[in-house]
Amino acid sequence: xxxxxxxxxxxxxxxxxxxxxxxxxxxxxxxxxxxxxxxxxxxxxxxxxxxxxxxxxxxxxxxxxxxxxxxxxxxxxxxxxxxxxxxxxxxxxxxxxxxxxxxxxxxxxxxxxxxxxxxxxxxxxxxxxxxxxxxxxxxxxxxxxxxxxxxxxxxxxxxxxxxxxxxxxxxxxxxxxxxxxxxxxxxxxxxxxxxxxxxxxxxxxxxxxxxxxxxxxxxxxxxxxxxxxxxxxxxxxxxxxxxxxxxxxxxxxxxxxxxxxxxxxxxxxxxxxxxxxxxxxxxxxxxxxxxxxxxxxxxxxxxxxxxxxxxxxxxxxxxxxxxxxxxxxxxxxxxxxxxxxx
Numbered sequence: 069x070x071x072x073x074x075x076x077x078x079x080x081x082x083x084x085x086x087x088x089x090x091x092x093x094x095x096x097x098x099x100x101x102x103x104x105x106x107x108x109x110x111x112x113x114x115x116x117x118x119x120x121x122x123x124x125x126x127x128x129x130x131x132x133x134x135x136x137x138x139x140x141x142x143x144x145x146x147x148x149x150x151x152x153x154x155x156x157x158x159x160x161x162x163x164x165x166x167x168x169x170x171x172x173x174x175x176x177x178x179x180x181x182x183x184x185x186x187x188x189x190x191x192x193x194x195x196x197x198x199x200x201x202x203x204x205x206x207x208x209x210x211x212x213x214x215x216x217x218x219x220x221x222x223x224x225x226x227x228x229x230x231x232x233x234x235x236x237x238x239x240x241x242x243x244x245x246x247x248x249x250x251x252x253x254x255x256x257x258x259x260x261x262x263x264x265x266x267x268x269x270x271x272x273x274x275x276x277x278x279x280x281x282x283x284x285x286x287x288x289x290x291x292x293x294x295x296x297x298x299x300x301x302x303x304x305x306x307x308x309x310x311x312x313x314x315x316x317x318x319x320x321x322x323x324x325x326x327x328x329x330x331x332x333x334x335x336x337x338x339x340x341x342x343x344x345x346x347x348x349x350x351x352x353x354x355x356x357x358x359x360x361x362x363x364x365x366x367x368x369x370x371x372x373x374x375x376x377x378x379x380x381x382x383x384x385x386x387x388x389x390x391x392x393x394x395x396x397x398x399x400x401x402x403x404x405x406x407x408x409x410x
Contacts, residue, residue, distance in 0.1 A: 073124060081110045081124075082131060089136060097166060101159045104152030107145065125149075147173070154181065163189045171195070171202055180205070200338050207337050210408040222333075223396050224377065226299025226364040228387055229320060230273050230287070250319040251298045251365060252374070258321050271297070274320070281321070301387035302363045304355050310336030310347025310406060312373065317363060330373040331398045332366060334407040347406040354397065357382045362391040 084106050088099040107128070111121050125145045132140035150173050160169065168188055175181040184205075188198050234247040234255060244263055248256045260274070262282050271287040271294065287293040306314040311331040318324050337344035355361065355378075362379040369375055379394030401407035 073127065077110060078124075078127070081106055082128070085128070085132065086135065095162050097162050097169070098159050100148045100166060101152055101155065103145070104148040104150070107149050108152060154178075160185060161189070165195075167195055168193075168198055171199055174202060174206060200340075203335060204337050204341055204343070207335070207343060207408050223399065224295060224364065225379070225391060226362075227273070227296040228299055228301060228362070228391055229275065229284075230271065230293075230296045230299065231320070232294075232297055233270050233272070248321065249297075250321060250323055251300070252317070252319065252325055252327065254319055254323055254325070256321040256323060298366075299362065299364045299391060301390075302361050303359070304361060307348055307352045307355070309339045310344060310351055310401065313351070313378070315361070315363060328373045329363065329365070329376040329378075330369055330371075331401070331407075332375045332377055333409060334398045334401050335410045336401065336407045343406075347401065350401070350404060350406055351397065354400065355380055359385050360387050360390065361397075362387055362394060 085103050088102055107124065111124060125142050129140055129142045129145055132145075147170055151169060154173055164185060169185075172181050172184050172188075175184060184198075184202065187193065187201075193201070232249045234249050236247045239247055239257060242259075244259050244261060245257055246260055246263060248258050250256055258281055260283055261280050263269075266272070266283055266286050269283070269286045270289050272283050273285040273287070274281050275284045276282075287296070300317045300319060302315045302317045304313055304315050305326065308314060308328070311334055312328065313331075314326065314328050316324060316326050336347035339345050339348050358380045364377040364379070366375040378397040379390050380397060381390045381394040384390055384394075398407075402409060
């Protein structure tokens with residue numbers, strides 16, 4: 069069976085949902101709850117059809133965005149669906165903002181979630197205060213040291229001195245120059261002395277001999293090789309908390325930046341809690357004897373911190389060895405029960 073939706077069913081659903089947002093008698097919270105309800109009811113009619121739910125939400129997102137603009141991305145519609153699923157019997161109280169309800173969806177136990185809702189209203193918690201309390205609850209109720217969870221945590225090792233070429237011939241002075249993407253929105257115009265041997269290349273490793281840069285290896289443009297980019301030697305300047313650090317990062321080609329980074333896939337409590345202070349102290353001890361670490365970066369989070377993996381090897385100053393053999397700090401925090409996986 070395909071994921072196509074019978075037009076009569078889809079038109080009925082779309083009409084029900086659009087009616088919610090043109091009706092001033094509904095609060096936005098109620099409209100979101102009913103949107104999730106209508107989506108789930110429509111899915112249940114054809115739950116045996118492969119890919120139906122995804123196709124339905126994608127089509128709704130396109131049509132509702134055309135009609136209303138922002139607020140109806142696939143993620144938003146999935147959150148409305150989750151909202152109804154968490155509160156299927158009745159719409160929750162309306163004194164709490166939507167963003168706080170989304171935060172509380174992480175709590176699976178209904179009674180506990182209701183307690184948090186009441187506390188957030190009674191104590192007039194800010195979004196930040198509620199976030200800290202929810203994260204602490206999630207940490208204290210995690211599966212500590214779960215071997216299946218730890219084993220499934222991916223260890224993706226990048227490679228140092230691996231770069232991507234940027235096609236900008238208008239910025240070049242001669243055939244030996246290339247524009248290199250160093251990461252962190254930094255480009256460098258560099259003379260590579262043997263570049264003309266390789267023709268049209270995009271991803272390559274470099275080495276430096278006698279203050280000159282050379283191509284040491286050309287890599288095929290594949291997803292696996294693209295993952296190797298954006299891996300750097302760094303020096304930890306400050307441990308801010310268990311999952312956030314300030315580091316000096318050597319991008320290569322005489323480019324060094326200072327950057328706040330957030331460990332990928334793990335979350336430790338805030339340092340105002342004893343569990344958070346314990347995680348921070350552990351990270352400080354583990355990295356205290358390391359002159360260098362290796363940092364593999366991904367993308368930025370909503371606070372403009374780069375999501376990263378940190379590899380370290382005590383008493384080792386060879387960054388290449390650290391990249392190949394080093395311990396992944398993110399995973400070590402999970403093994404020690406000092407963080408929860410996210």
